[in-house]
Amino acid sequence: MSAPGVPADGVHVFPSAGEAVEHAARALVAISAGGARCSLALSGGSTPALLYWRLAEGYRDAVRWDRVEAFFGDERAVPPDHQDSNYRLAQSILLSRVGIPPAQVHRMAAEEDDLEAAARRYQEEVRRLVPAGPGGVPQFDLIWLGLGDDGHTASLFPASRVLEETRRLVAVSESPDGRPRLTFTLPLINAAKRIQFIVTGMRKAAIVRKILAPGPAEASTPPLPAARVRPRAGALEWLLDREAAGQA
């Protein structure tokens, strides 16, 4: 399974969700071993939760957590202890359990009234801590992304104006039910050195096919947000289980 811009060797189909998340975990092991600092962007969603659980159970010592600067690719406009908070998910399952220094966990303050200001501040935090590449845009070592049933990723939803952002790195967006969110924009995502989509389960098979094996129907409609994730110089990987790949 491949799509224009996604090399066939960038699509990995694993026998199970567990094996897909192991691949992602091993990528973090290798990256954190490679330098004094490692920038990582976490995602929300159910498959990342499986990855976080696995990292905490099996990779506490294998990952150099003392080197990891952990950011969030998106956040819902709720307090950090809210059940919908991506920070809460990652913090409770993973970050609080692996000994990462709290100062290296960078949550989006999406509970604030002024979300535009919160987005600007988060952008500054990213700029301060993540080294910029040739275009002056910070280059994350690794960004983990999920895929929504409608083709959204991070909080970049179909037909959203935020998809056309060319300058800002972090922006305010809205989910289809009208609830505000903060999200990385495409310029920031596509500057990354490595991006891994982690997508599992039968429910995702149809949308995965639309993105990785588009037919005539997809060719005549605007590309879905996840299909616009095309790192300019970095590597793009799709980690699928057999169900999400439509091979179950």
Ligand code: 6PG
């Ligand atoms: C979020 C996300 C989002 C998510 C997908 C997949 O906060 O909602 O970052 O992009 O990864 O919606 O979520 P599921 O795996 O739960 O379907």
